Amino acid sequence: MDIRGIDHIEFYVGDAQQAAFYFCRAVGFGLLGQGGPETGLTGQRSLLLGQADIRMVLTSGLTAEHPASRYVQRHGDGIAVVALEVDDAAGAYAELLERGATPVTPPTTVTGAHAEVVTAEVEGFGDVVHRLVQRRGDRREFLSGGIEALPSAGEADKPLADEADKLLAEIDHLAVCVPPGQLDATVRRYREVFGFGEIFTERIEVDGQSMNSTVVQSPSQRVTLVLLEPDTSRRPGQIDAFLDRHTGAGVQHLGLRTDDIVTAVETLGSRGVRFAGTPGSYYDTLEDRVGPVDAPLDRLRDLGVLVDRDHGGQLLQIFTESMHVRRTLFLELIERRGARTFGSGNIKALYEAKERELAAAAAGSQGVAG
Template sequence: MNFAGVDHLELYVGQLEEAAEVYCAGFGFRVTGRAGPETGQQGRISLLLKLGRIRLILTQSLVATDEAADYVAVHGDGVKDVAFRTEDAAAAFHEAVRRGATPVHEPRVYEGPHGRLVRATVAAPVGDLVHSFIERASPEGDFWPGRFQPVVAPASERDLLASLDHLALCLIPGTLQETVDAYGRLFGLKQSHEENVATQYGGMNSKVVQDASGGGVCFALMEPMSGKRPGQIDHFLSNHRGAGVQHMAFLTEDILEAVRVLRARQMPLLDSPAGYYEALPARVGTLSEDLEQLRENHVLVDREGNAGYLLQVFTRSVHPRRTLFFEVIQRKSARGFGTANIRALYQSVEQEMMRKERKANVG
């Protein structure tokens, strides 16, 4: 099964305008489409946001019986649909169902004066997540003919982010391998990386699955290890009330500039672990970037032998339940996921959790 990447993500949210503000004010996304009862979408309203090649649908229910209302009541705001771009949505749907996927929406054609789209949906092997198959007659056509009304967005000098790099999903303990197997069986995704992280309090097991064709579908799957106290994945599973998407990783061409802009827009970023930069030169060697600038901006670095290196920064969660957060990543000929930084990220999040616990206890 071949995919041409992630077509879009759809998030179910409780307050549409507030949720859109996080993406628009924080990252520079622009509203490029609207949908609701006036466009034939009953019981809900949606905004289409775009930045670079990233497209997000934010959807809020208008009636208590809508699926989005049920989702938000259980999970809070979160990613409901990770939609795959494919050349033949109907064929992909029927093949996935033949392999054992649970059908959600049969293939349906949407046509308009400026485009044609075929969409079909199956359940994902993770919580309440689903995967839609999207077939487009032309990438220049309307995003969703007959459903979304285009909105003329103000021009931007330069997009801060280029594309979606990967998604990280938190899983119920003991389900990591079966989820890897399910993504392979149902969608043809292959395991490419594996990492186990243990800290003084707990840890996690992680495996990465990607589409074999290199189309851009990539999931980092994580399950918690048992430990002395609940870790970040345990907290996600508790607050989200089940498995789901923990963070989105956005690709940028200039991470230092991206961080400067994010800080100016008041997007809260995670601090780097204590002592991280003292050990960095010995671990990664010579870099194009200035070490002090990396330290000032809490940018993490990982090198993959002689293949290049990557730079990463993570936001604090601005989600009401402190579940969903974001990563910004720049790749310099590196294809990995910051293996050496996975421990650093885990420690950073643990430090943030402990800081909040101390603050709450003092308060």
């Protein structure tokens, strides 16, 4: 079984058109295709979005019984399907079942005018499934069971995502929160069933909070999951909050790689995307922690872009605020400059910088009062 990469992800959302408006107008995706009852999609409306090598499907249920409707009622808007590109979907499905995977949908073939797609599904984590996707022929024909390409997206002389920004290049990783006590079992399942390897493990402790993290990755290095578990013996933190609001395991954030994070953040910010703030004092000792940074520090400070490093080099990253009512799923923009994993220094550095900022503000107040 050869898992080549992430073929696409599918969001289950309350309103596909509203979600598409945000991703297209604010994040720069192009609308590539659509489908519904008129194209053979029973009880649902789906929109296909793309930007560079990223493909996203937004699906809303049109009846209360549809799986998308039930998912949204339980979890809110979120990623329900992580589709994996494989050479042989039927063979991969059979092999995964032999290794202990739980079946969801057996292999199904969809044939279009210029392509054929074979899909099958198995359980992943929580209520998220993995769809195995095998493509033959014209890869621009998405053919996810009734999603028809828009006329402009199907012309041979145009790229599939011709209306998109191309500020974002590909899906870098997905961060997954699992309930306490389930991290080891989840890591073991991806290692033994899916053939992933462990590339990074750490325990993070900040201000009385603690969480464990393990990163698993496919042999192709094109599918990366950051698995997070809270330590319930410590003070509740953001992982606990996600599991409570999301009602169980799920994707906390979607990491999207960019080749120019400064331009991407400036552009998305001008369209209304809100990013998590960073204290200015974070940058006072930045190069002491990570070494010289090949980017204007004043721009990084203005935008709130974080910098970290691993043994391979540096990475620049920033998180958006959640655009969902439950404050669950959010996005991460990441630019890799040699780094292959994820530095943990940002979490500790941010906390310490915030403490210095608060201490300085308190000292200033006392001076004024004196």
